[in-house]
Amino acid sequence: xxxxxxxxxxxxxxxxxxxxxxxxxxxxxxxxxxxxxxxxxxxxxxxxxxxxxxxxxxxxxxxxxxxxxxxxxxxxxxxxxxxxxxxxxxxxxxxxxxxxxxxxxxxxxxxxxxxxxxxxxxxxxxxxxxxxxxxxxxxxxxxxxxxxxxxxxxxxxxxxxxxxxxxxxxxxxxxxxxxxxxxxxxxxxxxxxxxxxxxxxxxxxxxxxxxxxxxxxxxxxxxxxxxxxxxxxxxxxxxxxxxxxxxxxxxxxxxxxxxxxxxxxxxxxxxxxxxxxxxxxxxxxxxxxxxxxxxxxxxxxxxxxxxxxxxxxxxxxxxxxxxxxxx
Amino acid sequence: xxxxxxxxxxxxxxxxxxxxxxxxxxxxxxxxxxxxxxxxxxxxxxxxxxxxxxxxxxxxxxxxxxxxxxxxxxxxxxxxxxxxxxxxxxxxxxxxxxxxxxxxxxxxxxxxxxxxxxxxxxxxxxxxxxxxxxxxxxxxxxxxxxxxxxxxxxxxxxxxxxxxxxxxxxxxxxxxxxx
Numbered sequence: 001x002x003x004x005x006x007x008x009x010x011x012x013x014x015x016x017x018x019x020x021x022x023x024x025x026x027x028x029x030x031x032x033x034x035x036x037x038x039x040x041x042x043x044x045x046x047x048x049x050x051x052x053x054x055x056x057x058x059x060x061x062x063x064x065x066x067x068x069x070x071x072x073x074x075x076x077x078x079x080x081x082x083x084x085x086x087x088x089x090x091x092x093x094x095x096x097x098x099x100x101x102x103x104x105x106x107x108x109x110x111x112x113x114x115x116x117x118x119x120x121x122x123x124x125x126x127x128x129x130x131x132x133x134x135x136x137x138x139x140x141x142x143x144x145x146x147x148x149x150x151x152x153x154x155x156x157x158x159x160x161x162x163x164x165x166x167x168x169x170x171x172x173x174x175x176x177x178x179x180x181x182x183x184x185x186x187x188x189x190x191x192x193x194x195x196x197x198x199x200x201x202x203x204x205x206x207x208x209x210x211x212x213x214x215x216x217x218x219x220x221x222x223x224x225x226x227x228x229x230x231x232x233x234x235x236x237x238x239x240x241x242x243x244x245x246x247x248x249x250x251x252x253x254x255x256x257x258x259x260x261x262x263x264x265x266x267x268x269x270x271x272x273x274x275x276x277x278x279x280x281x282x283x284x285x286x287x288x289x290x291x292x293x294x295x296x297x298x299x300x301x302x303x304x305x306x307x308x309x310x311x312x313x314x315x316x317x318x319x320x321x322x323x324x325x326x327x
Numbered sequence: 328x329x330x331x332x333x334x335x336x337x338x339x340x341x342x343x344x345x346x347x348x349x350x351x352x353x354x355x356x357x358x359x360x361x362x363x364x365x366x367x368x369x370x371x372x373x374x375x376x377x378x379x380x381x382x383x384x385x386x387x388x389x390x391x392x393x394x395x396x397x398x399x400x401x402x403x404x405x406x407x408x409x410x411x412x413x414x415x416x417x418x419x420x421x422x423x424x425x426x427x428x429x430x431x432x433x434x435x436x437x438x439x440x441x442x443x444x445x446x447x448x449x450x451x452x453x454x455x456x457x458x459x460x461x462x463x464x465x466x467x468x469x470x471x472x473x474x475x476x477x478x479x480x481x482x483x484x485x486x487x488x489x490x491x492x493x494x495x496x497x498x499x500x501x502x503x504x505x506x
Contacts (some may be wrong), residue, residue, distance in 0.1 A: 018418030080455070081418030089413045089421065089454035090386035092461045202426045 006033035009137060012107055013039070016135070018081035021047060024062045024072055032056065037168070038134040038306075040154060043077055044072035052307060059287050082133055086111060094225070099124050100202070107215040108207015110136045115162050136165075138207060140215045144170070144309050145177035145281050146298055151314045151323055156190030160263055160295065160317070163272040164281055165302035170309030172273035174246055174302060176215055178270050179205070179246045183218025194243035196221040199232035205248055230254040233262050233269075246270040251286045259295050267298070277301055278315060294318040337506055344505075345498035352494015361437040361485040363479035368402035369438070369446070370472045377465045380458065387454040388414035401435045408432070409450070423452035445471045 010033065013025045015040075024047065025039065038050035046068050049056040057071035058064055065071050086105055087094050097103045102112045115130035152161050161178070163171045184194030200206050200223055206213035208225040217223065222240055224232045228248050233255075236245055245262055247255075250271045262269050273290065275281040278301060282291055290296065296317040303310050316323040375397040379390035395406025408431055412424040425447050429436065438446075448467040452476045455460065 078418075079419075081420075084416065084421070084454065085418050087454065088386045088388060089416060090388075090390075091455055092380055092387050093384045094456045095457045098457070128456070 005139070006030035008107075009033040009036050010296065012109060012135075012137065016082065016086055016105060016109075016111075018078055018085065021072075021074070021078055021082070022153045024050065024058050024060075027062045028058075034135055038137060039080060041074045043074060043079055043131045046212045047074050059131055076131075079130060079133060083113075083130060086219060095126065098127050101127070102202070103204035104207060104209065106209040106214060108140075108204070108209075110202070110204055111136060124256065127302045138215075139173065140176065141173050141309070142177060142180070142216065144173055145181055147311055148178065148314065149172070149181055149189060151300070152298055153182075153186065153191055154190045154297075158191060158194055158268045159297035160262060160269045161271075161298040161300060162290065162296040162317070163270070163300045163302065164275050164278065165272075166304065167177070167274060168275050168308060169304050171274075171302060173309060175246055175248060175272050176205050176217060179221060179244070180216055180218040182238075182244055183220040193220050195241065196244045196246060197236040197240050197242040198223045199227055199229055199236060199245060199247040200225050201227060201229050201232065205246065211252065228306065230258040233258040237262060237265055237267060241324045242267055244268045244270060248272050249274060251284075253286065253289075255287050256286075256293075256295070259290070260293065263295055277312075278320065291317075291320070298323075337438075340501035341499075341506065344502045345495060348498030348501070349495040352491045352497070355494070356487045356490035358437045359479075359483045359490070362439070363476055364482050365402055365437055366472050366476040366479055368398035370469055370476065371443075372398045372402060372406055373449075373465055373469050373472070375428070377462060377469075380461050380465070382457070390421045401432050404434065405429070405432050413454075420451075420454075421453065422447055442472065442475055445475075446479065 010026055013022050017025070021041065032049070032051060035051035035053055036049060039051055040050065044085055045058045049058065056064055057066070057068065059070045060072050083091065086103060091098065094103050098113060100222060101114070102110050104110050112134040113127060113130055114132040115127040118125045152159055155261040163174050165171045179196050179198060182191055182194045183196040185191055196218060197223060198205050200208065203226055206217045206223040206225065207215045208223055211225060213223050214275055224236060227235070229250060230252070233245055236242055245267055247269070247270070250256065250259060250273055259269055259271065273281060273287050275284070275287065278291070278299060280285050289326065291299070294317050298317055299315040301312040301315070303312050305312070310326070313322050315322055355365065372394050375394035376390055379394050380384045385393065390408050391410035391413065395403045395410065405428060409425060409428045412428055416424065429443055429446070445468050449464055452464045
C-alpha cells in the first residue's frame with residue numbers, strides 16, 4: 001500500500017493509456033492515485049477519475065476542476081488509441097471478451113467497453129463505434145478476509161459461504177482473499193490447506209492474463225479462466241477434485257443448480273451475489289432459491305459504509321440468524 | 328603503333344559507354360522484374376496472416392512476424408519491421424506505422440503507389456475489428472494485389488528485355504557516333 005500503490009497505478013496508466021491521457025493521470029498526487037478506483041473515458045465527454053471519495057475531473061494541465069467545460073475532453077481518437085494499446089492492436093483476439101463487454105488486462109484490471117452493439121439474431125456479435133471505456137483498477141488487499149475466516153471455518157471444516165454486497169462493495173476482493181487463505185492453510189483454525197478451484201467467468205477473481213493468475217490466490221488453487229460458471233463448476237468437480245470451489249456473482253438458475261450439485265458432492269462453495277442486503281437477495285426470484293434452499297452455511301454481508309469491504313454482518317445460512325453484527 | 332593505341336582507347340571508351348548504359352537499362356528493367364515477384368510474396372504473406380488471425384487468433388505483432396516468414400527478402404523484413412512497430416506502439420495511428428515501415432525499405436521494395444495504398448488501407452483496419460471483418464479486409468487486399476500481379480507479370484514480359492536492350496543499343500549508338 002502507501003505510495004507503492006500509487007506507483008502501481010502509474011505503471012498501469014503508462015502501459016494502457018495513450019500519451020495525451022496518461023500525462024494527465026501520471027502527475028496526480030499520490031493521495032489521488034491511492035484512492036483511484038476507476039478511470040472513465042467517454043467520447044466527447046470529460047475524462048473522469050473515480051476515487052473512493054467521488055468523481056474527479058481534471059483540466060488539460062492535469063489540475064482538478066469542478067467545471068465540466070474546463071475539463072479535458074476525451075476524443076474518439078484517444079479511445080481508439082487506448083483500445084489499440086490494450087488489445088495489442090488485435091481486437092479480433094478479444095472477440096469473446098468484447099461480446100461480454102469487457103477485457104481483462106495484465107495485472108487483473110478490468111476494462112469495461114460500451115459502443116454500438118451488432119446483433120447476430122438475438123446474440124450480441126460484437127461492439128463497434130466503441131464510445132466508452134471504464135478501467136476498473138483492481139486491488140488485491142491481502143488479509144481483508146481475516147475478520148471473516150473464523151466464521152467461515154467450523155471445526156476445521158470450510159463452510160459454503162455467500163458474500164453479499166451492493167456493487168463495488170468489495171465482494172470480489174473478499175472472495176479472492178478467502179480463497180487465498182483456505183488454499184494456503186489456516187493452522188490456527190485447523191485448516192491445513194484446501195484444494196481450491198476458482199471458476200473465474202469474468203477473469204476478475206484471479207485476473208488471469210495468458211492463463212497466469214495475476215493475483216495471489218493461494219498455493220493450492222487452480223483457475224478455470226473465462227469459463228461459464230455452471231459448466232465450470234461441474235468441470236471442476238469432475239476433473240480437479242476440489243475441497244472448495246470459488247466463483248463470482250451467481251444468480252442464474254443454472255448457477256444455482258450447479259452450486260446445489262457441488263454442495264451435494266461434499267464440495268464447499270464460496271460465491272458472491274449482488275444485493276443491498278439479505279432482504280434484497282430474497283426478494284429476487286433468481287437469487288431467492290440460493291437462500292431458501294440453504295445451499296450456503298454462512299452469508300457474509302458487506303457494504304461501503306466505511307469504505308469498500310465494510311463487514312456488516314455474518315448470518316447462519318439456514319436460519320438467517322446473525323452470528324456477527326458490526327456496531 | 329600510334330594508330331593502334333588510339334584505336335584501343337576508342338574501343339575501350341566504347342565498351343565503357345555500352346556497359347554503363349546497359350547497366351542503366353538493367354536498373355530500369357529491375358523495377359519490372361521485381362515488382363510481380365514482390366507482389367506475389369506480399370500476397371502469400373497476407374494469406375498466411377489470414378490463417379494466423381482467423382484460426383490461431385494470434386495477436387497482431389506475432390501474427391505479422393509469423394506470416395512474414397512466408398515471404399522472401401525484402402518482404403519478410405518489411406513485415407518483421409511492421410510487427411516491431413505494432414508491438415511497441417504507443418497508440419500511434421496504424422497507417423503511420425505502415426507508412427514508416429514502407430519508407431524504411433524504399434530502395435529495395437518495387438511496389439508502386441497503388442500497391443502501397445492497398446497495403447496502407449489494409450494496415451489501417453488490421454486489428455481494429457472482429458475476426459470476420461478482418462478476413463474480409465485481408466481477402467479484399469489479396470484480391471487487389473492479385474489483379475495488380477497479373478498486370479505486373481504482363482508488364483515485366485513486355486518491358487524487362489525492352490529496357491535492357493534499349494540500354495545496350497543506346498550505348499552502342501552513342502559509341503558509334505563518337506567513333
